[in-house]
Amino acid sequence: MHSLDSVQILAAFDPIAWVIGKIFDALGQLMEAAFQFVLTGSEPNLTNGWFSGQYDIMLRIGAAVTLPVAFIATIVAILKGGLREVLRTYLIGLPVAILGAVAAVGVVALAQSIDANLTDSVSSFSSENLADYVATVKSFDTDSQLGVLIVGFFVGMFMILALAFLWIELILRTMLIYLAVLFLPFGFAMFVWSSARRWLSTLIEIILVAVFAKFVTVAILGFGFDAVLSNLAGVAAGEDGAWNLIGSLISGLVIITGACFAMPAILAFVLGPSVVMAGRDEVMAKTPLSVASGRTAARGAAIRPVKAAGKALSGKG
Secondary structure, three states: OHHHHHHHHHHHOOHHHHHHHHHHHHHHHHHHHHHHHHHHOOOOOOOOHHHHHHHHHHHHHHHHHHHHHHHHHHHHHHHOOOHHHHHHHHHHHHHHHHHHHHHHHHHHHHHHHHHHHHHHHHHHHHHHHHHHHHHHHHOOOOOOOHHHHHHHHHHHHHHHHHHHHHHHHHHHHHHHHHHHHHOHHHHHHHHOOHHHOHHHHHHHHHHHHHHHHHHHHHHHHHHHHHHHHOOHHHHHOOOOOHHHHHHHHHHHHHHHHHHHOHHHHHHHHHHHHHHHHHHHHHHHHHOHHHHHHHHHHHHHHHHHHHHHHHHHHHHHO
16 A cells, blocks of 8 residues: 555656746745845944944044135135124034034934834835745646746746845945945034035935935835736736746836936936036037137226226316
């Protein structure tokens, strides 16, 4: 009896299906580990002791720079005859600079916690999609749908490579947040002078984009995983054709690729207009036309008193 059961088990055993199942189990574990590493292995800790010590040093240097900047702003305002600008420097600029530099780390840490909550709300969706992808691909028939299994394997490898790229990108995001926060005391020192306030706004924009880029990236990843999975179950059950699967795979892989470049795209979108406008003004100031018009205006201003004197003499004559 036992030997008959053994024969039946061996007859039902499919070595190809067993090997493919083991491969996709390992692939699923690798994808899940890579995804969790992306979520937890790339978050800056601004309250850590080593960063707090460095920030205290930059805070003291920024405080030492604030008063000379305020003095320069006062001289410029007096030369321009702007008493209102002097009052704004000392009644608004200095208090905001001092309070902002002191509270900056706490505010950025609060923004990080908000981003972490948002990311957690979409990361579970992405993890479920990864698990469903592996389970669905394993359900394919090894005889009639072997080609789909091979495609599913390479799609999984592409996901792992995309997650590895995202991990590197999020490491750069961590470095960007550390450096931007570290130089915030200088940005608040420049806030005292209205002509240099754009440096603070640029630093704040960089920090906001870098902090919330993780949520945007993980949300796009979940959307891409869902697009890959959309027609996979139908193809496995024989309800949809292979062309539907190819369309969903292409859409999903394009979306996942877009997630890899989400943070650079947002940075270019947010910082691009201000950088382009500043560069355009500088270039326009140096063009031959602007230089020629400036020379013409200066020449006209120099000749105008001579013409007026000539008219006065001719009137007397």
